[in-house]
Structure formats: C-alpha cells, structure tokens
Amino acid sequence: MSVRLLRRLSILPLLALHLHACAASPSPLLSDYTHNAWGALQGAPVDVLKFAQGQDGWLWIATATGLYRYDGVRFDRVDSVYGYRLPSSNVLGLATPPDGAVWVGYRLGGVTVFRQGGARTYGEADGLPTGAVFHIEAAPDGSIWVGTRDGAARLAPGADRFEAQAANVSLPDKRVYQILFGRDGTQWMGTMHGVFFRKPGQTRFSHAWPRTMLTSMDEAPDGAIWAVDNQSNYYRVRTSAPHGDAPIRPDATGNGIRFDRAGTMWLMQPDGLERKFDPSGPSLPAQRLTRQNGISGPLPQSSFQDREGNLWFGTSTGLDRLRPNRLQTLPVAVPFDHPGMLPGPDGDVWIGDYVGDVRSFTADGVKKVELKGALAASHWAPDGTLWLGNEQELHHRARNGAMTRVVPPVLGLDPQALQQDRSGALWASFSGGGLFRLSEGKWIANGGLSGLPAVLTTAMAIDGAGTVWLGHADNTISLVADGQRAGAVRRLGAPDGLQVGTVLQLYRDGDMMWAGGENGVALYRAGRFQMLRGARGAAFRGVSGIVRLPDGDLWLHGADGIEHIAAASLAAWMRDGSAVVSERFDALDGLQGHASQLRPVPSLIHAPDGKLWFSTSATIAMLDPLHIRRNRLPPPVQIHSLLADGVRYTLDDGKPLHLPQGSRNLQIGFTALSLSMPERVRLRYRLAGVDAGWQEAVGRREAYYTNLAPGSYRFDVTAANEDGVWNTQGTGLDIVIAPAFVQTPWFALLLALGAALLLYGGYVLRIRHLTRNMQERLQERLQERLAERSRIARSLHDTLLQSVQGLILSFHAHADMLPKGTRERARLDGTLNLADQLLIEGRDQIMDLRASAEPDELRLALQQFGKGLAEHRAHAFTVHVSGICRRLQPRVHDEIYAIAREALFNASRYAEAANIVLELDYAEQAFTLRVRDDGCGLDDAVAQTGQRPGHWGLVGMRERAAAIDASLRIDSRPGAGTQIEVSVPGRLAY
Known part of the structure; x- marks a missing residue:
C-alpha cells in the first residue's frame, strides 16, 4: 500500500465535514x-x-x-x-x-x-x-x-x-x-x-x-x-x-x-484564553489558547494591548504575547497534504492536494468542488484551456468548461510539470517516467527529439517566441524552438551562468526568463543567466515560486520563506549587478512551513483579486501586497548601562559622563524598544572619533571599545523596526575621559625643555661616543692579551702543575712508607717541602697570568685540586656552589685560592676524613668559602689559637685572610670534624 493511499484513507473521515467547517468558522486563532x-x-x-x-x-x-x-x-x-x-x-x-x-x-x-x-x-x-x-x-x-x-x-x-x-x-x-x-x-x-x-x-x-x-x-x-x-x-x-x-x-x-482595537472580544477562562467574534456564540476549540496549544499557564488574570497592536496576557506561571500575523492563512478544517494551486477562471483560486479533490477557494474559504481526484500538476494554456493531472489521469478543461479525461503514458506516476506549446501539443514530465509530448492523441517520448537529458524535467515554461523551456534536476535547461520536430535541442547550464541546482520553477517575465532552484535564482537575458545576489547574505534558496507584479516588484517563495524585492532595487541589480535589498516574510509573519522543493509547483501565484497565494506542505497563505500590515512606529532607543574597566557608572539623562583618568575599556549597553518583532530590529551605533561609520550590532545590544585615549567622545545609537522604519533622532551619550599629565600644557613645556636638554645631551654623547670608541679599541687589545695569558696559564696549570702535583703526592705516599725518624725519611721530607714551595711559587705565577680569568675559574681550579687529593686518599670530595658565579678581585682571588688549597690539603692529609666538602657562596652581601670534613678534628687549643707546633698552615691562612679584610673562623671538635670558613664583604670581594 503506497504512502499516498494511506494518507487518503486516514483523512477520508474528515473530508465530509470539510466544506461546512470552512464556510462556518473563522480562521483558527493561531493562524x-x-x-x-x-x-x-x-x-x-x-x-x-x-x-x-x-x-x-x-x-x-x-x-x-x-x-x-x-x-x-x-x-x-x-x-x-x-x-x-x-x-x-x-x-x-x-x-x-x-x-x-x-x-x-x-x-x-x-x-x-x-x-x-x-x-x-x-x-x-x-x-x-x-x-x-x-x-x-x-x-x-x-x-x-x-x-x-x-x-x-x-x-x-x-x-x-x-x-x-x-x-x-x-x-x-x-x-x-x-x-x-x-x-x-x-x-x-x-x-x-x-x-x-x-x-x-x-x-x-x-x-x-x-x-x-x-x-x-x-x-x-x-x-x-x-x-x-x-x-x-x-x-x-x-x-x-x-x-x-x-x-x-x-x-x-x-x-x-x-x-482589542479591532473590536474583537477576548475572554480569559480558568484554563486558558478564548477569542470571541460573537459573545453569544458557541465556544470553538480553534479559537482557544490553552495548555494543549502552548499557553504559559492556567488562570489568565491580566491583559494589555501595546502600542504596536500586540496582545499580552498574564497567567499564574508566566505571560503570553499574541502578535497579529501579516500573512492570512486559508481557513480549512482539514490540513492540506502538499497542495497545488492555480488561478481559477472566475476570480477564485483552485487548490488540490495529494488526498482531496480540486476545489475553488476565495480568501474566506472553500466554494465548491471543481474536480474529483487529487492534484499533482496543473497548467493554464495560452489559449485558455486547463490541464490537471495526478498519478491516475490527466484532465483537459476546454474554454467552455467541458472536461476531457486523458490517459497518461505511464500509470501510477505523478506528473511533475505540464506545458502546452503553440501547436496545442502538451509536454508532460512524470516522476520516474520520463518526458513525453502529447500530439493528436499520441504520446511521444522526448517529443521525438534528441539531446534531451535523462534526468527528471522539473519545470516548464514557454516564452514569447514560442520556445518551450524545460528545466531539469541537473542544473540545466533545454530549449525546444517553436515548430521543432527533430534534431538536437539547445542546452543551457553552468557555462551560461546558471548555478541554481535543481530547477524548481521557470517564470516568463516579458522577454526574460527567471529560473528558481535549490541554490538560488537567476535571470536569463541577453543570451546569459545572471544570478540574483542579495544584500546581508540573502541566498534565495529553494525558490519554487516566482511572481513579478505589474509595479515591477519581484516576489519569491523558497526554502527560507517569502522574499519581496522592490522594483527600484531590482532595477539597480539589472543595471549594475548591485546586491538587492529584500524583505523577508517567514514564520514570524505567520508562514507555516516552506515552499515545495519538488511538486506541486509553482508554490506562488498571483490571484485575479491581486493577492499573492503561497503554498507549503500543509497550508495556503495569502498576502495582499497593497495592504501589508506595517509597523509605522520607530523604535525608541535607550542607552541603559556603561562599564568602564569593569566599573558600572550611573547615567544621568542628558548630561555628559565623566570618567576617571586612565579609563581605557568601555562596554556600553543599549536597546531598542520594539515589542512586535525584536528579532528583526536593526541597531546601529558609532563612537565619534573612533568609528569611521555606523557599526551594525548583529545579535547583540552592546558595544565594546578598548585602548581609548583620554578626551571627549560622543556615542550615538539608532534603530529600525521590522519594517525598516528608522528612529532618525536616536539617542546619544557624551563621554569625557580625564586627560593624563602627558596631555596637559605643563607637559608640553617640559617637552620643550627636554628637547633643549636633548640637544645639549646629544653633543655630550657625541664626545663620549668618540672617547668610548678609543677606550673600546684599547680594551679590545687588552682583552686579546689577557685571553692569551689565560690560555697560557690554563695550559701550564692543566699540564705542568698538575703533573708536578701528582709527583709530589706520589712521593708523599712513598715517604709515608718509611719509618719516621730515619735519615732517609727526613731527607725525603725536606725534598718534598722544597717541591711544595716550588709548586706554590709556580701557582702564584700562573695566578698572575690569570688575573682576568673567567668567573668560574676559582671553582674549577679548586675542584681539580680536590679531586687530585682524593685520588691518593681514601675520602670523597664534593663541591657546592650557591649564587651566581662572579669574578673576584685579583688579590682576593689569589688569597682565597691559597687558603682553600691549604685547607683542602690539611683535611686530606691529616683529618683522616671520609668526606671533604668545598662550598662557594656568591652572595650579594659577601663571598664565603667553606671547607669541612668529617674527620678526627683538631685539639681545642689548636682550634682556638690556630697554631700547631712545627706547622704554620693555619697561621698562614689567618694572615692571608687578614690581608684582604676577610674573617676566618675555624670550628672543630675532636672526633666531629672540622669546618674552616672565610667570608669577604661583597664590596671588597667582587
């Protein structure tokens, strides 16, 4: 069973009441x-x-x-x-x-x-x-x-x-x-x-x-x-x-x-709202607004009609607005099922759908049944005859009203489009069945012509020269010239400027032809298509209805609603291709559904009474283009809030707003007080001195400005209602941002003085620059020499001194193997003392060479010395550095190095320690060196006096520390290790 048959069976019980209901009741409240x-x-x-x-x-x-x-x-x-x-x-x-x-x-x-x-x-x-x-x-x-x-x-x-x-x-x-x-x-x-x-x-x-x-x-x-x-x-x-x-x-x-102002009575009932045309008449469900059809709540208790004609009702749980629709919906008791329509011969409009009969209508409702059966396609021929078709049959109505039944070439398929040519033959396309031409009672596939595409022919028209235009589903149009009976046809498509996708309607406009389709609308003139281009992003999608009125206005019915293009705007587009300004009518205006995207087409006709009739999937809407409901009230505009750097300020009507110094970021809130269609209200604003022109506020009612300079500003805002009626006066706000000191006359005076000082300073800097260049050249030469000395010192330290140090340590190890007090031991110790003295002198010479060495040189030298000691002793050696390494004064560097070396040597040789730690602290206030071990420690007398019989190392460390104004402290206890700390004030150390 087909879907269409199911629809018919389900709606048949309602059809019997249809004629009486249409004539007896007004249109439903919500239409x-x-x-x-x-x-x-x-x-x-x-x-x-x-x-x-x-x-x-x-x-x-x-x-x-x-x-x-x-x-x-x-x-x-x-x-x-x-x-x-x-x-x-x-x-x-x-x-x-x-x-x-x-x-x-x-x-x-x-x-x-x-x-x-x-x-x-x-x-x-x-x-x-x-x-x-x-x-x-x-x-x-x-x-x-x-x-x-x-x-x-x-x-x-x-x-x-x-x-x-x-x-x-x-x-x-x-x-x-x-x-x-x-x-x-x-x-x-x-x-x-x-x-x-x-x-x-x-x-x-x-x-x-x-x-x-x-x-x-x-x-x-x-x-x-x-x-x-x-x-x-x-x-x-x-x-x-x-x-x-x-x-x-x-x-x-x-x-x-x-x-209300039209005199209609509105009664509030406990369960909803009712419109009454006759106070004594019966209550009609179609005239009631209850919870079942969306009222905000029960117990309506207050009402109001605003200055734009909207009706407001307050309920126990909210409020409701009823806005009069611009589009009138055809009053029918049973919804249509994809209606098709055509102008009737008597000033009425004939409408049929997939499940009902073809009936004649006026704006007040149904008149009578004109033809039994459904309607899928129709066509008024130029000679005054009428063709109607559905999946079962075609009907031909002569000028005298006589109806003749015509059997289609394929049964069970809907006719998509019909067109009679000048010879009286009928072109007909069938969904899934192909294209045929009926001539002298015979159906001929493709009219006997070659070159016609196999895709569905979706729309047809005939021009003034008798050429039949056949629009197809593949963005192409075929032209069959008057009288052409064989041979190829002319094809138009993308190379000719056509970009509408599936062609949904062809509409003759004098010597021009309009084509509406899935992707837009195009006009064919002077041998080429020109795509209609709309302002503010209007695309004119899915247009299956096109009408050009005698006054030159163009009306389109498509997937996004109804578009009205005034004659002047259309003429400008034809002249120079400028974008057309269109007025849209959609669900906000009472349009239910959208234009047909396949059949029946067209979805828009111009009725004999001058009204425009629009068909959707379930309704017929009407609009009188000469008497469109308009909102003539320009919307009042208000600036209601201002935030500067996140702080909200009170606006005093008519007075400038003074903002504190340093205000840079503004958020200005404004609104337009139009209650009918706020969705279509247009708002424009500008900040004089910042915006070059008016800014359109799309989808928002705030303006944002950042990084504003101090000064005086004027913020203006204006608005237009849904009918483009602008508030010409608008409203404004004067804003004053206090100037900073840099914008005062005192600052200008200081600038002048500063310029004079700059001139003098430039002269001084020039002299200094010349002097600095000479000093830099001398410094570069000095640095080259110092670098060479450092290289030599590094080479001697890393080769000669380290080798000698290694030999000394090795001989020390052998000397320890000889018994103390023997002649050989004494001689060897004397020789080693001379070697140590020689090593010290060599080190001093190398330090002189490295007087301008790198800041990290002290750590590297002591680290290498300590590691050398650890290689010949049973203890570990570690180095800790805190702060940022800085170059020490040459003399401080030498004495610190000598003290550290002596302390490390003593700890390695005499402390019997397991761990020796060297710490270097480069603090801003002082430089500190610590050497600590976990060995046997010193006697209390030695730690306090710093003297040990027969040894002068500790004495030498104190003398070296005193020479550079450093403090030396020795902390030691027997069995608890020793810590030697040297601290040099920062002003002397670096």
Missing part, C-alpha cells in the same frame, strides 16, 4: 496570530497582575514579587525606576500616563510616582486611603485616580495631596477595584457593590445594574461596558433599571475580558 509564551525558565515574571507601557516604549509588568520591564529581548526585574528605589517589591497597581511618569501602587498600601527628576511616595498622610492599591488610572484631564481597599482618591493636576472620593461623590468607601474612562467621557468605577458611573459634567456618581460585586471592566466597540462578578459571569452594564423583577442574566462567562 491569525503568532503566539509566544514565557515562564520562569525564560527568566520571565510569573503571576502577572498588571501591564503598562510608557511613552519611552518599555513594557512594565507588576507582580507580587517585584516590578519588571521588557524591551522585546530581555525581562529585567528592577529595584528602582529612573534611579530611585521602590519602597516595596509587592506591586499591584501600575500606570504610565502620557507625561512619562511611572506610577506604582503596593499591595500593603501607598503609591509612588517616579519621574526623571525625582520620586515621591504618597500615603495616608497625603490623603491616600489605606490598604492595597488595586488600580491606578490617569484621567483625560491629567488627574490621577487610585482605587484601594478603603475607597478611591483623586490627585488633581498640580495638587500636593490626594482627595478621597467616597460619600462626597456617592461612591462606596471600600474596595474600588477598577477605574475606567469611556470613549464618550463617562467615568466608570468597579467596586464591591457594583459599577458606578458619572457622565461628563456631572459631579456625583450613579449606581448601575446589576448591583453585585463587579471588578474587571472593559468597553466594547459599541460603547457598552462589560464587567465581571466574583462568579466569573460577565454582564453588559446597564445605566437604567431592568424592566420588571426578572433577574439580569450574564451575557458571557470568564474571569477577565478585553476588547
């Missing part, structure tokens, strides 16, 4: 309005009690948990208005009179008026009755009326106190719920005892009927006042007593009512 719902998850207020809109465009919302404002994008809970704090967050009363003030009433009593220049709170001491403030209303004469728990009060223009309105004007002194001023000047008061009214010129109020608690009121288009009681019954208020004793029956039920 006439775009509905948006907000709740706590979207940051919106809940349990909305009142709405009001000021002259500046802000939508104010009163709740029991705070006062909110909405700019079309974000709900902000505010603790202050115009910079002045609210005394309470439990807000109940709300009003915004024409003078720009915001009046706020509180559930626990009191009223505050907020103005740009200040705020004032009124209470019992100011004549205001106590208790909850139910309602605030501005009277036509500029006075302010307040309804409270304990009665009503009036604040006269310019008065300082409220005046109670009770028995003195025949009003009750308890529970005044609402105040309403009728269009005829009558004042109405809804109270717990019923409605009271006072006509113009009267001083006292009269009691109306019915005389029961009546709270919420509104005025109907005919001037009648409707009011609701506490049982959700609505009455037309009567100013005269009813006849007889019959009770007054309610005229409607609901817990809230509003008549």
Whole structure:
C-alpha cells in the first residue's frame, strides 16, 4: 500500500465535514496570530497582575514579587525606576500616563510616582486611603485616580495631596477595584457593590445594574461596558433599571475580558484564553489558547494591548504575547497534504492536494468542488484551456468548461510539470517516467527529439517566441524552438551562468526568463543567466515560486520563506549587478512551513483579486501586497548601562559622563524598544572619533571599545523596526575621559625643555661616543692579551702543575712508607717541602697570568685540586656552589685560592676524613668559602689559637685572610670534624 493511499484513507473521515467547517468558522486563532509564551525558565515574571507601557516604549509588568520591564529581548526585574528605589517589591497597581511618569501602587498600601527628576511616595498622610492599591488610572484631564481597599482618591493636576472620593461623590468607601474612562467621557468605577458611573459634567456618581460585586471592566466597540462578578459571569452594564423583577442574566462567562482595537472580544477562562467574534456564540476549540496549544499557564488574570497592536496576557506561571500575523492563512478544517494551486477562471483560486479533490477557494474559504481526484500538476494554456493531472489521469478543461479525461503514458506516476506549446501539443514530465509530448492523441517520448537529458524535467515554461523551456534536476535547461520536430535541442547550464541546482520553477517575465532552484535564482537575458545576489547574505534558496507584479516588484517563495524585492532595487541589480535589498516574510509573519522543493509547483501565484497565494506542505497563505500590515512606529532607543574597566557608572539623562583618568575599556549597553518583532530590529551605533561609520550590532545590544585615549567622545545609537522604519533622532551619550599629565600644557613645556636638554645631551654623547670608541679599541687589545695569558696559564696549570702535583703526592705516599725518624725519611721530607714551595711559587705565577680569568675559574681550579687529593686518599670530595658565579678581585682571588688549597690539603692529609666538602657562596652581601670534613678534628687549643707546633698552615691562612679584610673562623671538635670558613664583604670581594 503506497504512502499516498494511506494518507487518503486516514483523512477520508474528515473530508465530509470539510466544506461546512470552512464556510462556518473563522480562521483558527493561531493562524491569525503568532503566539509566544514565557515562564520562569525564560527568566520571565510569573503571576502577572498588571501591564503598562510608557511613552519611552518599555513594557512594565507588576507582580507580587517585584516590578519588571521588557524591551522585546530581555525581562529585567528592577529595584528602582529612573534611579530611585521602590519602597516595596509587592506591586499591584501600575500606570504610565502620557507625561512619562511611572506610577506604582503596593499591595500593603501607598503609591509612588517616579519621574526623571525625582520620586515621591504618597500615603495616608497625603490623603491616600489605606490598604492595597488595586488600580491606578490617569484621567483625560491629567488627574490621577487610585482605587484601594478603603475607597478611591483623586490627585488633581498640580495638587500636593490626594482627595478621597467616597460619600462626597456617592461612591462606596471600600474596595474600588477598577477605574475606567469611556470613549464618550463617562467615568466608570468597579467596586464591591457594583459599577458606578458619572457622565461628563456631572459631579456625583450613579449606581448601575446589576448591583453585585463587579471588578474587571472593559468597553466594547459599541460603547457598552462589560464587567465581571466574583462568579466569573460577565454582564453588559446597564445605566437604567431592568424592566420588571426578572433577574439580569450574564451575557458571557470568564474571569477577565478585553476588547482589542479591532473590536474583537477576548475572554480569559480558568484554563486558558478564548477569542470571541460573537459573545453569544458557541465556544470553538480553534479559537482557544490553552495548555494543549502552548499557553504559559492556567488562570489568565491580566491583559494589555501595546502600542504596536500586540496582545499580552498574564497567567499564574508566566505571560503570553499574541502578535497579529501579516500573512492570512486559508481557513480549512482539514490540513492540506502538499497542495497545488492555480488561478481559477472566475476570480477564485483552485487548490488540490495529494488526498482531496480540486476545489475553488476565495480568501474566506472553500466554494465548491471543481474536480474529483487529487492534484499533482496543473497548467493554464495560452489559449485558455486547463490541464490537471495526478498519478491516475490527466484532465483537459476546454474554454467552455467541458472536461476531457486523458490517459497518461505511464500509470501510477505523478506528473511533475505540464506545458502546452503553440501547436496545442502538451509536454508532460512524470516522476520516474520520463518526458513525453502529447500530439493528436499520441504520446511521444522526448517529443521525438534528441539531446534531451535523462534526468527528471522539473519545470516548464514557454516564452514569447514560442520556445518551450524545460528545466531539469541537473542544473540545466533545454530549449525546444517553436515548430521543432527533430534534431538536437539547445542546452543551457553552468557555462551560461546558471548555478541554481535543481530547477524548481521557470517564470516568463516579458522577454526574460527567471529560473528558481535549490541554490538560488537567476535571470536569463541577453543570451546569459545572471544570478540574483542579495544584500546581508540573502541566498534565495529553494525558490519554487516566482511572481513579478505589474509595479515591477519581484516576489519569491523558497526554502527560507517569502522574499519581496522592490522594483527600484531590482532595477539597480539589472543595471549594475548591485546586491538587492529584500524583505523577508517567514514564520514570524505567520508562514507555516516552506515552499515545495519538488511538486506541486509553482508554490506562488498571483490571484485575479491581486493577492499573492503561497503554498507549503500543509497550508495556503495569502498576502495582499497593497495592504501589508506595517509597523509605522520607530523604535525608541535607550542607552541603559556603561562599564568602564569593569566599573558600572550611573547615567544621568542628558548630561555628559565623566570618567576617571586612565579609563581605557568601555562596554556600553543599549536597546531598542520594539515589542512586535525584536528579532528583526536593526541597531546601529558609532563612537565619534573612533568609528569611521555606523557599526551594525548583529545579535547583540552592546558595544565594546578598548585602548581609548583620554578626551571627549560622543556615542550615538539608532534603530529600525521590522519594517525598516528608522528612529532618525536616536539617542546619544557624551563621554569625557580625564586627560593624563602627558596631555596637559605643563607637559608640553617640559617637552620643550627636554628637547633643549636633548640637544645639549646629544653633543655630550657625541664626545663620549668618540672617547668610548678609543677606550673600546684599547680594551679590545687588552682583552686579546689577557685571553692569551689565560690560555697560557690554563695550559701550564692543566699540564705542568698538575703533573708536578701528582709527583709530589706520589712521593708523599712513598715517604709515608718509611719509618719516621730515619735519615732517609727526613731527607725525603725536606725534598718534598722544597717541591711544595716550588709548586706554590709556580701557582702564584700562573695566578698572575690569570688575573682576568673567567668567573668560574676559582671553582674549577679548586675542584681539580680536590679531586687530585682524593685520588691518593681514601675520602670523597664534593663541591657546592650557591649564587651566581662572579669574578673576584685579583688579590682576593689569589688569597682565597691559597687558603682553600691549604685547607683542602690539611683535611686530606691529616683529618683522616671520609668526606671533604668545598662550598662557594656568591652572595650579594659577601663571598664565603667553606671547607669541612668529617674527620678526627683538631685539639681545642689548636682550634682556638690556630697554631700547631712545627706547622704554620693555619697561621698562614689567618694572615692571608687578614690581608684582604676577610674573617676566618675555624670550628672543630675532636672526633666531629672540622669546618674552616672565610667570608669577604661583597664590596671588597667582587
């Protein structure tokens, strides 16, 4: 069973009711309005009690948990208005009179008026009755009326106190719920005892009927006042007593009512919202907005119509907006299934789909069935005949209305496109079945022509010369000239500028031909295609409907919605290829779905009554191009915040903002107060002196600037609504960043003095430069000599001295093997002492050569000396260096080296140590050398005096330390090792 057959079977039970339902009911509520719902998850207020809109465009919302404002994008809970704090967050009363003030009433009593220049709170001491403030209303004469728990009060223009309105004007002194001023000047008061009214010129109020608690009121288009009681019954208020004793029956039920500017009644019910065209008529599901179709919550309790015509309703868990759609949806009881459409012969429009019959329609609904059976393709021939087709058959309707059935060449396949040529023959393409030409009752594949592609022919048209245009699914178009019966056809494609992908529609425009397709729209003229290029990234994808109106405007229906290109913009594109500016109509305007991307096509027709009809997968939408709903109100613009280097500053309206010195980074927040289609609001801003032109704020309402120099700046912002109506005045903010010292006149004077000093300094530097060059040349020569001396010293140290040292150590080892006190031992010791003296003298000479050696030379020399000692003794040797190695003064270097060598030698020879450690500390304050071991230690007397009988090493170390103003300390205990520390002050060491 095919998918299409399943669709037909599932929808058949509804078709019987279709004609009656279309004629009897208005269009569904949600096809006439775009509905948006907000709740706590979207940051919106809940349990909305009142709405009001000021002259500046802000939508104010009163709740029991705070006062909110909405700019079309974000709900902000505010603790202050115009910079002045609210005394309470439990807000109940709300009003915004024409003078720009915001009046706020509180559930626990009191009223505050907020103005740009200040705020004032009124209470019992100011004549205001106590208790909850139910309602605030501005009277036509500029006075302010307040309804409270304990009665009503009036604040006269310019008065300082409220005046109670009770028995003195025949009003009750308890529970005044609402105040309403009728269009005829009558004042109405809804109270717990019923409605009271006072006509113009009267001083006292009269009691109306019915005389029961009546709270919420509104005025109907005919001037009648409707009011609701506490049982959700609505009455037309009567100013005269009813006849007889019959009770007054309610005229409607609901817990809230509003008549919009068009006069339509909106009733709020506990479970939702209902549109009523006839108050006494039945309740229709299609005219209700409930939880099932997306209302924000139950118990709608407040309503409002803003200055742009949007309807707002507050519920217990959020709020809802109903925005009138620009597109009218064809009222049908059963949705279409991929409808196809064509202009009817009698000023109507014929519509068929995959499952129903072909019916004629006007904008008000269905008229009658024109043809039994589904519709997949249709074509009005130039001679006035009509072709209709589906998967079973083709129908030919003659000019006199007679219908003839034509059997297609292949059964069970949908016709994709139909076109009759000048000879009366019919070209027809079938999905999956190929291309055929019907002539004299015979179907001929490809019309007997060669050169036609095997891919699906998706669109057809005929031009003024009679040439049949065949668009294909492979981005090509075939041209069959009038009268051509054999031979090759002409092919157009990418080499000819065509880049639309699958061709979805061909539309003749005088001597030109439009081609719409998956990837765009192209116009064929002067032998070549020119792709339509849109401004701001408009791509015109998936266009299967094209209409050029007599006024020159171009309308397109595609995958992204409906595009309208004005004649002037289109003419400029044809002239010089400049990008066209298009106006888009999409889901925000009430379009449901998108244009067909295969069949039926076209998805756009120009009806005989001048309206444009658009088909999608399930609906038919209509638009009168001469009477499009427009928003003529330019959006007010406000700059609401400024952060400089992360610090928020208060903006004082009209006054420059002075920022402290050093401010460099700005974040400026602004908004445009358009509530209908904030998604299409365009915002532009510029900072004079920084931005070369206007900057477009796409998807954001902030501007960011970094690295600003001190000075005076002017930030301007402007906006346009969804219809391109710009706020020509915009708004601005003057910003002053305090100059730094470098921008003052004193700094300029210092610069002049500095320039003179620089000239003098340049002369001095030149002399110094010449002197330095001479010194550098001398220094280079000296360094060369020192480098050579260091090389020689390094060579002698690494070869001769180390070899001699090794021999001495070896002889020492042999001397230790001889018994002490023998003649041979004494002679050998004397010889070794002479050798040691010789080694010292050689070392001193080498040190003289290395007087300007590298900073690390001391460590390397001592490390090598210590390692040499360790090779002939049973102890380990390690070196630790802390700080950064620095070159020592030559004399300090020599004495430190001698001290360290003596200490290392003594430790190696006499300490009987297992470990000897050398430490070099290059601190800024002092240079310190330590030699420590873990050997047998020194006697206390030796450690204290530094003298040992027959030995002068320790004495020599002290003398050397004293010679360079160093301190020498010896710490030793028998059996605990020895530490010798030499410290030289940094000023002497380096």
